[in-house]
Amino acid sequence: MQSHPGNVFVISAPSGTGKSTLANRLVASLDNLIFSISTTTRAPRTGEVEGKDYFFVDDAAFDEVVRANGFIEWVQVYEKRYGTGRAWLQSVLDSGQDVLLDIETTGAMNLRRAIPDAVMIFILPPSAKELERRLRGRGKDSEAQVKARMNHARHELELYHAYDFLVVNEDLETSYRQMESIVWATRVRRERMVGRAQEILRGF
């Protein structure tokens, strides 16, 4: 990726950690921050809108973009593939928008290689016990599924050291404030402010 005025934020977390709640609130509350729109081969679910929730494509079209190196990162989850379009992301960043990518750890590792200055945030549950309690509390999963999710969570958590920020979601308000602070602080990092500083200096 070329240098760009917008920031890339990546957020990953085991299922049941509260990631979607936090990410949705962040994008709804902060100016100039939008969700990345992935390209996927899975079918649209009821209510999902092309070009808003996803770009929906068939396998052949997805293959073509992969061959053209047109994805910053892409992953296969079960039978379906999900990718972040390079040209799409670049054009959004060039317009000065910050982009939030809600992606799995595998995709995040790939994205880090493509965009080294991406700001990577990992959300952790306060404890294994609490995550299990929340997963059961949702009532969406069978016993076997809960066990599989807990096992998968452990594998994801082992990758925490690849992230820049670790948010332990014990209390939603505190976690939200931490996430918001990461975005605000990133926007005043020296690298982002050099142009402004030089302009001010020229006035002296």
Added chain:
Amino acid sequence: MQSHPGNVFVISAPSGTGKSTLANRLVASLDNLIFSISTTTRAPRTGEVEGKDYFFVDDAAFDEVVRANGFIEWVQVYEKRYGTGRAWLQSVLDSGQDVLLDIETTGAMNLRRAIPDAVMIFILPPSAKELERRLRGRGKDSEAQVKARMNHARHELELYHAYDFLVVNEDLETSYRQMESIVWATRVRRERMVGRAQEILRGF
């Protein structure tokens, strides 16, 4: 400095930029953040309290600490010297407190060498014109003093690239929120959260 649980924040800015207002509010509002207490050879001003505002010492005592390498950084301003005591700072950080140092650019450069992971924040005026207007508006300085302050400001501003965060103080509320965010975000940086993450991981 040895590794420590507390964070070191450094704040520098040209005179008239609003640094003291921002720093005072930050320390008053945030838990677990205190001002560094400098050691100085200048005389106490009315109302200043030993061990709260400064540690007041004579020249011989200051020399002794310098010889023993007891200052993390020290500078001479006109006839007077100011230093940050190594043992004092280490003991405060060891107790888990974050410390805010309000120091000049020269001291800040020295501190960076001693504590590479210090978080360094530089506050800039929105423009030279606005800084001049604010300096005159204070009515504290003669014309010659304003000119000298503007000249000194330019020299300080040239060091902006040595800082991690650049806050342009155009609007006080926005600048305050940026500063607060830098502190909050620093507290969830991976390096600070490794212990917690490992503890959570052990539960899985």
